[in-house]
Amino acid sequence: METNPVVELKGVSFQYGDHLAVQDLNLAVCEGDFLGIIGPNGAGKSTALKLMLGLLRPTQGVVSLFGRPLPQFKEWNKIGYVSQKASSFNSNFPATVTEVVETGLLGEKGSWWLNRKEKGRKVLQALELVGMQDFQNRKIGDLSGGQQQRVFIARALVGNPQLMILDEPVEGVDADAQGQFYDLLDKLNKIHGITLVIVSHDIGTISNKVGKVACINKTLHYHGSPEEFLEIADLSSAYGHEVSLVHHHHG
Numbered sequence: 332m333e334t335n336p337v338v339e340l341k342g343v344s345f346q347y348g349d350h351l352a353v354q355d356l357n358l359a360v361c362e363g364d365f366l367g368i369i370g371p372n373g374a375g376k377s378t379a380l381k382l383m384l385g386l387l388r389p390t391q392g393v394v395s396l397f398g399r400p401l402p403q404f405k406e407w408n409k410i411g412y413v414s415q416k417a418s419s420f421n422s423n424f425p426a427t428v429t430e431v432v433e434t435g436l437l438g439e440k441g442s443w444w445l446n447r448k449e450k451g452r453k454v455l456q457a458l459e460l461v462g463m464q465d466f467q468n469r470k471i472g473d474l475s476g477g478q479q480q481r482v483f484i485a486r487a488l489v490g491n492p493q494l495m496i497l498d499e500p501v502e503g504v505d506a507d508a509q510g511q512f513y514d515l516l517d518k519l520n521k522i523h524g525i526t527l528v529i530v531s532h533d534i535g536t537i538s539n540k541v542g543k544v545a546c547i548n549k550t551l552h553y554h555g556s557p558e559e560f561l562e563i564a565d566l567s568s569a570y571g572h573e574v575s576l577v578h579h580h581h582g
């Protein structure tokens with residue numbers, strides 16, 4: 332069943348100076364999707380996310396969010412973003428878990444009127460969702476990588492987003508914590524109906540977790556089910572130059 336596109340990239344290219352990082356990329360993320368974006372180092376995955384988030388403007392093509400072209404899109408509270416370097420705090424970083432999650436409300440339209448109690452309730456709710464409610468007053472820098480990751484998910488969740496975009500969120504997190512992390516994402520997607528887009532290097536793991544994969548190397552090389560991707564995509568061809576072996580699906 333096709334649902335409404337939440338994110339749509341049409342013929343999108345992006346250049347950093349002379350370097351073409353994304354070329355004629357066409358990709359739609361639909362409501363309810365759990366999409367994993369994969370591709371080799373330097374393939375343009377992070378750039379594609381930044382284009383989706385309006386952090387970069389395409390040199391060519393059109394990006395639409397929730398059916399609106401980016402320049403007209405205003406409802407940023409519908410989107411939660413967890414960046415690649417979100418959890419690299421050292422233990423001297425002074426903020427508590429609660430304070431970090433509260434910053435996720437700053438961008439929310441109309442959040443200035445929320446009183447302290449209401450803010451506290453929203454923060455607690457988000458922490459409960461990620462299972463970190465017992466760590467409210469701890470310093471963020473004192474937590475493990477996996478725990479920090481959860482706090483950053485809570486920060487992205489506190490504004491009640493419909494779409495969450497995560498850039499390599501399990502980098503440097505141990506296997507156990509990764510498993511729990513993917514379970515959490517699954518719950519957010521299936522139970523809370525949040526559309527998820529996640530970038531990862533780890534094709535094996537991610538293919539078992541997501542509903543669809545998009546393989547990007549400057550442009551789109553595959554978009555469809557992970558099972559089929561693993562079957563047909565001789566990885567060396569997906570990652571090298573002989574991309575003709577890889578089917579090109581628009582989901």
Ligand SMILES: Nc1ncnc2c1ncn2[C@@H]1O[C@H](COP(=O)(O)OP(=O)(O)OP(=O)(O)O)[C@@H](O)[C@H]1O
Nearest residue numbers: 347350352370371372373374375376377378379532
């Ligand atoms: N700010 C920048 N200025 C110039 N070139 C950049 C900049 N950011 C990224 N690039 C280049 O653009 C290309 C795409 O980078 P991007 O970070 O999007 O790739 P990626 O697929 O996310 O890589 P990785 O998996 O290694 O994080 C790379 O060649 C990178 O060196």
